[in-house]
Amino acid sequence: MEDTNDESSLIVIILDSNPMQRIVRRNPQQLTQCLDSICVFANAHLMQRAQNSIAALASDATKVEFLYPSQNSQMREIRQIDGQYEKFTQVEKTIKLNMASMVKSIDQNLIEQKAEPMLAGSIAMALCYIARLQREKPPGCKLNARILLLTGSLECASQYMTYMNVFFTAQKQNVVLDVCALDESMTLLQQGCDITGGQYLKLPQTEGLLQYLLWIFLPDPATRSKLVFPPATKVDYRAACFCHRELIDIGYVCSVCLSIFCKFSPICTTCHTVFKTQAPTTSKVKKKKTKA
Template sequence: MTEDEIDESNQLLVVIVDVNPNQLMYARHPGSFSRVMNSLLTFMNSHLMLHASNRVALVAAHATGCSYLYPDPDQSKEILRQQDGQHEAFYQFETVVRRRLKTVINMDLHSTATESLVSGGLAMALTYINRVYASLGPAEKVNPRLLAISSTGDSAAQYINYMNSFFTAQKLNIPVDCCMLGQDSGLLQQGCDITGGVYLKVEENSEKLLEYLIWMFLPCVPVRKMLGAPPPIRVDYRAACFCHRQLVDIGFVCSVCLSIFCKFNPVCTTCHAVFQPPKIMAPIRKKKESKKVSA
């Protein structure tokens, strides 16, 4: 591997964090949300310390929508002065994130939904990266990557949105990493495998979350090939049906729009194509063997 291939400068890290307070992990372990956010902020500050040209962005996925935590869309030009000797860039980053996070959580105080719009956060992250691309000069470059942190399992209702984000990231050559807290997500496993990212499941309420983040997700993609990462896990590539939003092993596929259904439907609900019901094959009777008569 040459020095040109290992370019640790101009790294753009966009993190999508699930901040829904109704998740099962946060209900079981009070105070775990604060530990997760503290580890995440320290991890993102570590990314900024690697190189002066590195940048970060943080998107919060909650029950009612998705919001930018950093950079602040309302007060992005405000300059905050540190008070306790902390580096000004880190102080401004943490202050803006904590202020925006308080506003976002207050939006979901009366919501009882346990799922979060993580797929929407991925779409917002890709939109932000596209804006960064558009603002670059002819000689400038940026190396973006995504990281999703969530403790919510699979959401078949967001299957199409997930797949659209994954294939868009693959087309733009943007790796999608995922760190699941307490449980697995088959959809995010597929996204990491499609885009060449890293998928990791961390134990629920783990106190070593920061160590996992720095070890697995802090190095850039070329450097990861030189590290002793754990072996890849088997990816569950089951699809979700368009009728009930449930993962299926065997189903019916529309030959026109490739929509998937768990049961036969004479009319495709997506493209309205009409199909004939499957014919029932008649059982094949075995031919009787003729007896040979000896002369």
């Protein structure tokens, strides 16, 4: 039998903690319920194998912070709860204490000015963390890493290029991106899941979040092909124009920098390339031959 003790599985969980999300404004306790489900999901992943590891990030409209592992020395002195595995206690309490500290430090006025979530930046930070762990691995050891993003924010087409950069970076690093949309369906994140080979789920109801996390996102990508999942939705591969940041069906592409525009412009606003337009050709009138 093949020895697989040199393989480890890492899940980096990203939670969108932006208070401007509709589900959070409608029910402020929704963020706490999501956090409880994430802690159970993280411990379930650690329970599968001793080599498994976990990391958690939270992002709003202004910053991205690590919830676990924590850089705070006080978090390392968490006392174990009687009857609970020490690792589970550390993960659960560290995530919740760091999230509470992050929520208390939120500047509401600054959040309202920058309502767009930093989801692409969160994915980029997770990829950097995964790349560092892969470099620190001893020779012969393999790290199977994936990212799970939970968000209730709306579509943000203004970050189209940033999204595409992190999607193809994850594909190059063989990092699978999974997305759980808590509110509205998100086209760009759906494209990222399809590019990286991950699973995209528009949550039917938030009350069953934990059940969907354990059913859809807990199995590793190699095991998912043997399970029965909800039918996959058709991926909308429309691109966002660089002029109005809106998804378009047909547009104009710059031949130099590949920027996309919904209307023709003689000068590319991204790389300032000037395009030469050909004048319309005029048809010559043939002269009729006169008979002698």
